[in-house]
Amino acid sequence: MTHTKTGKTDPVPYKKKIRWKRMVPFYLMMTPGLLYFLINNYLPMAGITVAFRKVNYKLGLFKSPWCGFDNFEFLFASGQLGTMIRNTILYNLVFIILGTTLAITVAILLNEVRSKIASRFYQTIILLPYLMSMVVVSYLVYAFLSGETGYINKAVLPALGLKPISFYQEKAYWPFILVFVNQWKGIGFSMIIYLAAIVGISNDFYEAARVDGASRWQQIRCITLPSLKPTVITMFILSVSKMFYSDFGLFYQVPKNSGILYPVTQTIDTYVYNALMNQNNPGMSAAAGFIQAIVGCVLVVAANALIRKISREDAIF
Amino acid sequence: MKKKIAVFAALAMLIGSLAGCTSAGGPDAQESTAQGVTTQAGTDGEKTTAAPEETTQGEWTGEVDHVIMTYLTLGNTPADLQAVQDAVNEITAKKIGVEVEFKAISAYDAFSQFPTWIATGETVDLMFPLLQDLNTYVSQGLIEPLDSLIAENAPDIQQLTQEGFQITTNNMIDGETWAVSQVPNVFGMGGSYLIRSEYVKEAGITHDPKKIYTLDELTDLFAKMKELHPDLYPCGLVSANRTTSEFNYANGIYDPLGAKAFTGVLMGTDSTQVVNLFETEEYKEYLQYLRKWYEAGYIYPDATTTDATNVSLLNSGVTAGYFMASAPVQKIYEDLDQLRLTEIYLGAQGAGGWVIPITSKEPEAAMRFLNLMYADSDLANLIQWGIEGKHYVVVDESINLIGFPEGVDAGTSGYYNTLGLYGDFRKSFIWNEAWTQDKNDAYTAEAMANPTQGVGFVYNPESQSTRITAIQAVVAQYLPSLESGSVDLDTYYPEFIDALKAAGVDEVIADKQQQFDEWRAKQ
């Protein structure tokens, strides 16, 4: 309406008008997705306030009295907050670094396999562990590691003339076991994302490189890896947001919740589970979730800002 | 097949017999219902509307109310649940004007589902939060207080309370009743060691059901067993994910005063002093035995981590026994002895039972239905065991023993749910011939004669909830390892006590003591 005031600025609003009209179909396309986020995520978001309330359902969830930071206290009352945070962060760091490296390596190697049948076979098999639930994985790990009936203690170690090991009583092994299980279970899947990106790289580049006499290794280093950079960065930023979270099944079910292992297996999520088990306290679980989300939020913004500084076009927002 | 049936027929020991109550349970119960309501109507002027609807014959002439009731399973909803529900309604519509609708859910899912249902306004009239913390339900305002509902609609529940069954008093928080517990076949507590009889005989011991065995005697027995069978573990003690101590099954009496034991207990039946169970000499002694047994190879070494249950370990011959309550046990193996380890007593054991959520539309009808479960044996049997002839047949009428009909077993039966949470167990059939109602009654009588000082008191831990969550996490970390004997006591046990103190256990115990003293002053 205001643009009619002056004739001089006419071209700009005119152009804008056209653009808006052109954009209508795109907004239409986005509507179902945005509507979903509104219903599924944004409307329930009011529940975050529960972290600061003393819940009383007689009054209603959103009419319960405020209680300040009372719900957060149980995290600090344990005196184990330091251990939990250390474990959560260190494991996540290892998972991110090792996971990315391995996934890219496997994706590249798989892309090298020329035989289509073999390639499909490998992909399917490597994906198998990803399809098992953590409970089943914990049974299998136990079948290998248990002191009484475990395969390693019953068959492998005696054959090597070694003494049996009580794995579930020894802290020292678990950082390795957990990292192994995590990678073993996840690699078939995380690799696919990189594989999809590799497949998407235009063959022209490789052909040109081949004409120039570049070796296979040089092609990987100079074409494949740089093309993966955006994907790696995206995946990195997204996983940073989960820095304070942990895979509950991996840290609780796989070590069989063995108390002796807590110094190396307890994470924020397992602590919250143990503390709130049997007493369904929505305030306290919301409080724990709130802290995890805030930390994730800060880390994502920081990571994104960092990336923005290094290479602007790769920042995700 | 025959063996299978025998095993199954012998299950569910805690289910009581009618013991000649069929007649007493039926008409008598109705009479008392009618009387109760009339008396109540007389004393309470406002509630006279309830009485005239009911005729003296026990036929309901008023409107029939629809009650939605949770039906707990262990994962499998019985195929014939609808048929049983219809049969139940035939009885209850006529007698108390209630039509019930079962809402089936597994006991595990109930932990997350029940609060969600109530929080989001879903109508449920009767709910059984099995092994869930009643205090949470009260402090979050999820359920209705029951005192006036019981006074007006539940004469039989009142009657049972007067007889000394603490089905309501064990669920009192801040002076109000919040839940009604079921009456199990036996009432009371005590510890025992359940063990395969063959090993007891082999060791030259004649099992004396009256005798209280000591842990030293148990040690000798284990030693002999281990000597004869080097591969056998005399002691199962699966403790994976365990969060409650089994001390009270092994080495003595404690009363947790209607809350978790780690919030403080009364030791023995005479004490009025709330103490930290884990710091007591008795508990320490118990751990020392466990450690000794573990080191001698008596305890199953994977007890803290195994997926197998005590029962499956015992059945597969890996272990020979484990601690459990001395109350008559279901038959899980051919020949078992229950060596008593403690006296039988009555304490303010864990609270819990049927509750009425705030989302109930028919709380009065719900209470009438609840009451009838304690009074009517036909109803009790129907909900517990299903339809006669289809799901069970009477095997021995004299002791009210039932079993599967020809060609039916636990897997194929359309209604076989042994969770059993309904009303007065003593009014329904039994599946196990070994423990008839007179034996159960004797046990109950013995317990009633030996109460702790805490009977009738329930601790309200609301003000300590932050500390309690922290303590809970400490217990989850240390208890399974300690109570399987698998860790060194000199380092691990003091660490446990320190962690408990750091989490605030002393403050919680002081709070409990204060509430207990206040309650005692009022008695």
Added chain:
Amino acid sequence: MGGILSKQEKRMQLLAHIVMIFLSVLALVPFWLLIAASFSDSNYAVAEGYRFIPKVFSLDAYQYILQQWNQIGRAYLVTLTVTAVGTVSSILIVSLLSYGLSQKDLPGRRVIFGLILFTMLFSGGIVPQYMIYNNYLHLKNTIWGLIVPNLLLNGFTVVLVRNYFQQSIPPELSEAMEIDGAGPFYIFFRLVMPLSTPILATVGLMEAVTYWNDWNNGLYYITDNKLYSMQQLLNEMNNNVMFMSNNASQLQGVDVNALPTATMRLAIAVIAILPIICMYPFFQKYFAKGITMGAVKG
């Protein structure tokens, strides 16, 4: 020159095969153990653990599955339906949304994208969400209760697909089509979707696996046995057996022998995995095809 290259390539091939075979073995060995375990006698398994070749062979677990086939077969059907419908709708919604977001000149795209990222971090908890789906949208005990809540769309897939659209679809192509008079929807379905099969297959696979393995929606939105999915069934068995064994001393009336044994649960885990493995080659087709971008460009 060419000879050296092919030799090098051969070496690369060999290395690739060796690593892949190694990884395959790592994946197959436990899977083999899982299958072997489901065929072992449950008493023996308790006493001696699982073996790669069951010492005491038993079909009990599978007999149990047959016995419960009414329930399990139904659950299969539910899972298949949910996975198929959920995956297809998810791909459609996510790619439409991401295509909009990938338009560099779309007003408000940064804000919208930020808001979507925000959903990955903060959640309001189950109760408010349940209220919306149950009390207002009435999804409880309908098949939509398994499909819609939480799983249909998430920020992660939006980021992946948007990035792919931005980075791998040359804008010249759609500009050319636009000049020819094609509308955005036409361009989207005729150009963008076919060019994006690798990422759509990736996201499709992610969604399919998520739907296949989900039990959380079942837990909250399904109480009707007829709509139980495979994973809900399995999860409920596991949880209730655990619940029972943790509380055995307090639930003495329960017939523990009637509960499913560990081998039965493993057998169900086996039959729950098989179909999704069979589904995988379907997705793979699209990876292998890839996009012959050069050809399109030329």
